[in-house]
Amino acid sequence: MEVPGDARAPEPGENQGLKPCLLRRNHSCEQYGVAASCLEDLRSKAYDILAIDKSLAPVTLVLAEDGTIVDDDDYFLCLPSNTKFVALASNEKWAYRNSDGGTAWISQESFSVDETDNGAEPKWKNVARQLKDDLSSIILLSEEDLQMLSDVPCSDLAQELCQSRVTVQGLQNTLQQVLDQREEARQSKQLLELYLQALEKEGRILSQQPESKAGFSDETDAADTGLSRESASEIALSSQILTALKEKPAPELSLSSQDLELVTKEDPKALAVALNWDIKKTETVQHACNQELSLRLQQIQSLHSLRNISARRNSLPAELRSPKRAKRDPT
Known part of the structure; x- marks a missing residue:
């Protein structure tokens, strides 16, 4: 006689043993929701859902976030629901996508939407x-966005995020802390620049017209480059970004990571003309933007790595072996 509720191993295909997963191809943004009872079941469904040619078998399943190869059912069952998988055909290597690593701003549309537009x-x-999608993206926001969320009424933000007011109040405190840290970094850079300028002035031979030279420096920067102002039309940056670069001290701290990437990709000569700067100053600012962007991405990756390690340490049996890594596509 079978006892009701008696525990037994679920058979493949039984709903009670299905795990919801997200599945996509390599180098693709489209992902599909799949329910699988085991690793082999997920691999089998990948052929049909992702239209993978059977001649490219076998398919290797890896975690989208870091390329960890998942080839053990026990490991698969320990993963949380809606884990993102990438299906690699036999001729493919895993390629890291920024949208999987918390830097979705690179592939997402710009958030600078006019509130009254349509x-x-x-x-x-x-x-x-x-x-809401990824809390660590706080690091990637511009100061304008950070301040905007800090100023939103706590109750409205709590409703939008589906969180308690206490939790959202803590989030807004964190937003303010990030703003404060950027302002402290800006003040430190300004003090350092003033100190270096004082040293340079002290050791410099007094010129006949120092003030006159300084007064015309900004006006002659673009002329000194020997560049045509027509090249300024080649700039793809918005007026908001250009204004921040011109007016903000340490502008790299004010811009979002998406804007930083745009600045670093601009041609230095065209950007110099657009800003009315000389090449040296322009390249210095681009270098600072590149450094700030790299720092933020490193912080994001570190947060995700710590989060993944913590989650797996709490969920995986101690006897599971160390995971293997898929070979990364150098391109």
Whole structure:
């Protein structure tokens, strides 16, 4: 006689043993929801759902976030629901996608939407959804977006994020701390620049017209480069970014990571003309933007690595072996 509720191993295909997963191809943004009872079941469904030619068998399943090869059912069952998988055909190597590593700003559309455009929602709601998807993206936001979310009424933000007011109040405190840290970094850079300028001035031979030279420096920067102002039309940066570069001290701290990437990709000569700067100053600012962007990406990757390690340490049996890594596509 079978006892009701008696535990038994689920058979493949039984609903009670299905694990929801997200599945996509390498180098693709489209992902599909799949329910699988085991690793082999997921691999089998990958052929049909992702239209993988059977001649490219076998398919290797890896974690989208870091390329960990999943080839053990026990490991598969320990993973949380809706884990993202990438299906690699036999001729493919795993390639890291920024959208999987918390830097979705690179592939997402810009959030700088006019609040009144076509009756669109307030901009802060779009930014809030970005945080809802990945809280670590706080690091990637511009100071304007950070301040905007800090100023949103706690109850409105709590409703948008589906969190308690206490949790959202803590989030807003964190946003303010990030703003404070950037301001402290800006002040430190300004003090360092003033100190270096004082040293340079002290050791410099007094010229006949120092003030006159300084007064015309900004006006002659572009002329000194020997560049045509027509090249300024080649700039793809928005007026908002250009204004921040011109007016903000340490502008790399004010811009979002998406804007930083745009600045670093601009041609230095065209950017120099657009800003009315000389090449040396332009390249210095681009270098600072590149360093700030690299720092933020490193912080994001570190947070995700710590989060993954913590989650696996709490969920995996101690006897499971260390995971293997898929070979990374150098391209």
